[in-house]
Amino acid sequence: xxxxxxxxxxLFRKEGQNVTLSCEQNLNHDAMYWYRQDPGQGLRxxxxxxxxxxxxxxxxxxxYSVSREKKESFPxxxxxxxxxxxxxxxxxxxxxSVYTGExxxxxxxxxxxx
Amino acid sequence: EDKVxxxxxxxxxxxxxxxxxxCSYEVTNFRSLLWYKQEKKAPTFLFMLTSSGIEKKSxxxxxxxxxxxxxxxxxxxxxxxxxxxxxxxxxxxxxxxTPLVFGKGTRLSxxx
Numbered sequence: 001x002x003x004x005x006x007x008x009x010x011l012f013r014k015e016g017q018n019v020t021l022s023c024e025q026n027l028n029h030d031a032m033y034w035y036r037q038d039p040g041q042g043l044r045x046x047x048x049x050x051x052x053x054x055x056x057x058x059x060x061x062x063x064y065s066v067s068r069e070k071k072e073s074f075p076x077x078x079x080x081x082x083x084x085x086x087x088x089x090x091x092x093x094x095x096x097s098v099y100t101g102e103x104x105x106x107x108x109x110x111x112x113x114x
Numbered sequence: 115e116d117k118v119x120x121x122x123x124x125x126x127x128x129x130x131x132x133x134x135x136x137c138s139y140e141v142t143n144f145r146s147l148l149w150y151k152q153e154k155k156a157p158t159f160l161f162m163l164t165s166s167g168i169e170k171k172s173x174x175x176x177x178x179x180x181x182x183x184x185x186x187x188x189x190x191x192x193x194x195x196x197x198x199x200x201x202x203x204x205x206x207x208x209x210x211x212t213p214l215v216f217g218k219g220t221r222l223s224x225x226x
Contacts, residue, residue, distance in 0.1 A: 033213055040123065042202060042218040043157075058213065090156070102148065103204075103214060105156040 002027045006091050006106035013078075013085075013113055021076045021109045023091035030096045032074035033103065036060060037088040046089075049074055050096060078111060086113045118205045118217035126223045131193050135220045137203030138185040146206035147186045148214065149177055153199045160188070162206075193224045 004025045013019045025032065031050045035043040045058030049068040063082025068074055074093075078085045088110050092103040117140040127133055139147060146164045150157035161170045163179035163186055170177050174193075179186045190197055200221050204214040 035216075040218060042120075043204075043216040045213050045215075048213050102159050102162060103157075105158075107155045 004091055004093055004104055004106035006089075006109050009107065009109060011109060011111050013111065015113055016080045018077055018079050019111065021078070021089055021091075021111070023074045023076065023106060024072055025074075025091075025093045025104075025106075026072060027093060027095075027104060028071070029093035029104070030071070031094050032068070033092045033094075034058075034064075034066065034074070034076045035090045035092065037090060037108075043090065046076065085111055087111060117215045118203055120201075120203050120217035120220050122220060123218060124221040124223070126225065127193055129194060129224055129226050131224075132189065132191045133193060133222065135188040135190075135201050135203075135222070136185060137187070137217060139203075139205040140184070143207045144181070144205070147179055148204045148206060149186070149188050150202040150204065151199045152202060152219070157202055160201075190222075193222075195224050195226055198222060198224045 007022045033048040034046040036046055037043050044060050046064050047055055047058055047066040049055035052068050052071050055066050055068050063079055065077045088108050090108045091106040094103050119138045121136045146162050148162045149160040151160055161177045166181040174191045177188045200219040202219045203217045206214050
């Protein structure tokens with residue numbers, strides 16, 4: 001079955017530690033996205049990538065970093081510079097060869113900073 | 115300034131009620147408007163609207179777009195407890211590669 005796999009589903013970290021959230025897709029999608037979700041805030045865009053080895057900042061990129069070395073993978077690192085990292089993180093992808101607005105989402109990763 | 119504004123932000127109804135969720139959006143560079151349902155984790159796609167006045171339906175859910183007044187509504191008839199979720203509206207700019215912009219969502223609670 002094709003889809004998007006995020007891991008881990010739950011993660012705890014101490015302040016000052018970097019953590020990396022994994023996102024892998026086997027849908028052969030070109031574009032991948034990271035969103036952050038806080039209660040009452042909807043989805044806010046952190047970073048996105050349209051092709052391998054290229055990515056752009058979203059609305060709230062400060063304190064985060066990404067890489068896109070393979071088409072299937074788009075990991076997100078939450079650095080110690082992110083002041084309020086506790087949140088639910090969603091990875092998504094979509095095709096770009098034929099325009100379609102639909103995003104496909106992973107199950108999410110919930111990060112808690114202790 | 116928010117490009118996508120949803121209302122109400124939360125709503126509690128009884129089973130069997132009909133609900134209408136609202137989404138207004140910015141006009142610039144509009145291409146499409148999408149609705150998603152989020153129950154626990156991953157949002158699931160409901161509708162994509164690109165043309166005014168054409169209603170899209172799926173079971174008890176329906177949605178329509180008004181490009182003149184810049185809004186969309188999502189209707190749910192005969193609500194069930196399984197409809198309890200966050201409903202997200204997203205605005206799609208006129209470029210296949212540009213990210214969707216999401217509203218804050220409407221949290222719907224359906225009680226028995």
